[in-house]
Amino acid sequence: MKVLLVAEYREKALLETIYELNGFANSLNAEKVFFAVGYESNLPKVAGKLYLADAEKYGEYNPGVHKELIKQVVEKENPDYIVFSHSSYGWDLAPRVAAALKVGQLTEVVAIEDNTFVVPSCNAKLRRFVRHTPGKAVLTIQAGAFAPVVDSASPEVEKIEASAQAKLEFVGYEEAEAKSVDLTKAEIIVTAGRGIGKPDNVPVIEELAKALGGELGASRPVVDAGWVDHSRQVGTTGQTVSPKLYVACGVSGAIQHLAGMKKSDYIIAINTDKDAPIAEVADVLVVADVMQFVPALTSKLK
Amino acid sequence: MKVLVCIKQVPDMESKFKVASNNVWYEDTDLAYRMNEYDEYAVEQAVRLKEQVGDCDVTVLSIGPERVKEAIKKALAMGCDRGVHINDNDYYSKDPYQKAQMIAEFAKDKSFDIIFTGLQSQDTGSAQVGVLLGELLELPVVTTIVSFEYNNGEVTVKRELEGGKKSIIKVKVPAVFTCQLGLNEPRYPTLPNIMKAKKKEILTFEASELLKVENLVTTAKMAFPEKKGGAQILEGDVAELVDKVVKILKEKSLV
Ligand SMILES: Cc1cc2nc3c(=O)[nH]c(=O)nc-3n(C[C@H](O)[C@H](O)[C@H](O)COP(=O)(O)OP(=O)(O)OC[C@H]3O[C@@H](n4cnc5c(N)ncnc54)[C@H](O)[C@@H]3O)c2cc1C
Numbered sequence: 032m033k034v035l036l037v038a039e040y041r042e043k044a045l046l047e048t049i050y051e052l053n054g055f056a057n058s059l060n061a062e063k064v065f066f067a068v069g070y071e072s073n074l075p076k077v078a079g080k081l082y083l084a085d086a087e088k089y090g091e092y093n094p095g096v097h098k099e100l101i102k103q104v105v106e107k108e109n110p111d112y113i114v115f116s117h118s119s120y121g122w123d124l125a126p127r128v129a130a131a132l133k134v135g136q137l138t139e140v141v142a143i144e145d146n147t148f149v150v151p152s153c154n155a156k157l158r159r160f161v162r163h164t165p166g167k168a169v170l171t172i173q174a175g176a177f178a179p180v181v182d183s184a185s186p187e188v189e190k191i192e193a194s195a196q197a198k199l200e201f202v203g204y205e206e207a208e209a210k211s212v213d214l215t216k217a218e219i220i221v222t223a224g225r226g227i228g229k230p231d232n233v234p235v236i237e238e239l240a241k242a243l244g245g246e247l248g249a250s251r252p253v254v255d256a257g258w259v260d261h262s263r264q265v266g267t268t269g270q271t272v273s274p275k276l277y278v279a280c281g282v283s284g285a286i287q288h289l290a291g292m293k294k295s296d297y298i299i300a301i302n303t304d305k306d307a308p309i310a311e312v313a314d315v316l317v318v319a320d321v322m323q324f325v326p327a328l329t330s331k332l333k
Numbered sequence: 334m335k336v337l338v339c340i341k342q343v344p345d346m347e348s349k350f351k352v353a354s355n356n357v358w359y360e361d362t363d364l365a366y367r368m369n370e371y372d373e374y375a376v377e378q379a380v381r382l383k384e385q386v387g388d389c390d391v392t393v394l395s396i397g398p399e400r401v402k403e404a405i406k407k408a409l410a411m412g413c414d415r416g417v418h419i420n421d422n423d424y425y426s427k428d429p430y431q432k433a434q435m436i437a438e439f440a441k442d443k444s445f446d447i448i449f450t451g452l453q454s455q456d457t458g459s460a461q462v463g464v465l466l467g468e469l470l471e472l473p474v475v476t477t478i479v480s481f482e483y484n485n486g487e488v489t490v491k492r493e494l495e496g497g498k499k500s501i502i503k504v505k506v507p508a509v510f511t512c513q514l515g516l517n518e519p520r521y522p523t524l525p526n527i528m529k530a531k532k533k534e535i536l537t538f539e540a541s542e543l544l545k546v547e548n549l550v551t552t553a554k555m556a557f558p559e560k561k562g563g564a565q566i567l568e569g570d571v572a573e574l575v576d577k578v579v580k581i582l583k584e585k586s587l588v
Pocket residue numbers: 223224225226227228249250251252253264265266267268269270280281282283284285286287288291301302303304307319320321322347514
């Protein structure tokens with residue numbers, strides 16, 4: 032079996048996600064080839080052939096151009112799988128490549144079992160075991176599902192070029208807002224999830240945070256709705272924290288939230304749903320209505 | 334101006350799921366259904382665009398069984414002009430490619446200026462239908478948008494990347510956009526608008542009229558994940574739960 036692993040560069044930096052793809056390929060015992068629009072001065076440490084398009088020439092991510100380049104590599108190498116990270120780059124580009132090759136795509140693969148690819152379903156409450164039609168397929172791999180592997184080798188570079196009309200104009204980047212609260216330093220974090228119900232209930236969660244001597248955190252919907260400031264968001268698009276104690280109030284435990292808090296030393300979750308995926312990482316799941324339990328806990332602690 | 338919004342109806346993720354007897358899907362009766370969260374942002378953006386430019390007709394489309402009309406009606410009550418229901422009782426065996434192809438077949442001769450979809454569906458999370466649709470229609474696609482500005486045939490959006498960073502992209506219509514959480518604040522339909530929506534047209538097609546391709550991906554099995562975590566589950570009376578949690582916090586020297 033042969034796999035084509037797609038690496039990503041952003042503003043001259045190589046993204047580390049390529050090593051998880053490398054780990055994935057090793058777990059399949061597959062022959063590896065690589066592709067990147069990147070810089071020869073900053074190559075990934077991987078063993079195999081790397082098809083490299085010069086990022087000085089092609090600039091930052093441009094889907095049409097990257098798709099054309101990958102099509103060329105696929106023609107030369109005839110891989111069984113074209114593999115991306117399930118990231119903003121991967122989920123944008125993978126379906127374009129699948130469409131160009133007229134092959135199926137399996138999204139957010141977390142494991143391979145019984146010759147099928149396992150993907151999460153319904154907020155990870157279920158798993159689907161999926162198959163593709165015989166022949167090639169495109170895969171995106173969930174971040175963190177496969178352990179990264181750095182080879183003690185440099186890739187053998189082959190330069191490639193393509194011409195494609197860009198349909199989109201890249202104007203520039205907007206940097207992340209400066210964080211007014213540094214949650215990474217907090218030893219205790221009490222997080223408000225959508226399960227708190229309404230903005231008026233935020234102070235109830237804040238009270239518990241104070242009673243424990245910690246900081247208020249929030250899940251994304253609570254931030255998107257404007258109930259809590261973005262600087263307090265925990266998760267892939269917020270902060271990554273590892274406090275001694277993390278209390279998740281009405282948080283379901285979506286993968287993007289877990290990515291930001293699963294390394295916490297001790298996790299207590301309060302949720303009315305006993306099957307909420309947060310139980311996968313929590314030490315204790317208190318099955319209760321957050322608006323009944325949290326005020327009661329706060330007054331007991333006082 | 335003509336706008337298309339694609340929406341999916343999905344179960345409420347807080348539901349208690351069961352695996353269906355066919356073993357490849359969840360049991361779909363006894364579930365509460367709602368509009369896919371990402372698609373609410375898509376509908377809202379379409380309606381805002383209509384409010385901005387005035388002369389704009391918004392079609393909302395959904396593939397699925399009869400019940401998905403409820404989601405279409407909600408979108409109509411939010412301000413879309415007309416509904417299209419692609420009736421499909423066998424919806425769970427269709428892959429993203431087939432869904433995109435059916436939508437493309439409907440859309441191909443309608444010259445939509447802008448098509449909005451969600452970034453992904455909450456039940457299958459494939460994040461493919463919007464992009465595949467754009468590729469099939471040979472339109473530019475921008476994914477994961479968290480802001481949208483329309484100005485005289487040109488759209489400027491921000492795409493969300495990792496770590497809070499965004500990229501700013503400009504594109505001329507016609508184009509397809511996939512919407513990320515937080516793009517806007519989806520409105521709640523008001524009672525008068527719910528009443529008005531009842532008079533709006535919903536056109537129905539049969540999936541078989543539009544479907545022209547075989548699936549590329551099949552679900553072999555659906556199952557619950559093995560419980561690796563093993564959180565200690567505390568249930569019962571709130572006062573007792575509080576005592577138990579305080580005891581744990583003390584044992585762990587956390588208070
Ligand atoms: C690219 C991308 C990036 C993302 N980044 C982030 C991120 O950085 N951070 C983040 O948090 N999310 C992020 N998300 C969103 C993520 O997928 C989830 O949608 C989000 O985490 C859900 O937040 P929640 O758990 O608060 O809400 P929900 O998923 O709606 O869960 C609410 C929970 O509250 C429980 N509940 C309801 N009522 C009560 C009650 N009365 N008492 C107790 N419990 C109750 C429910 O059982 C449920 O489990 C991202 C998504 C994408 C696609």
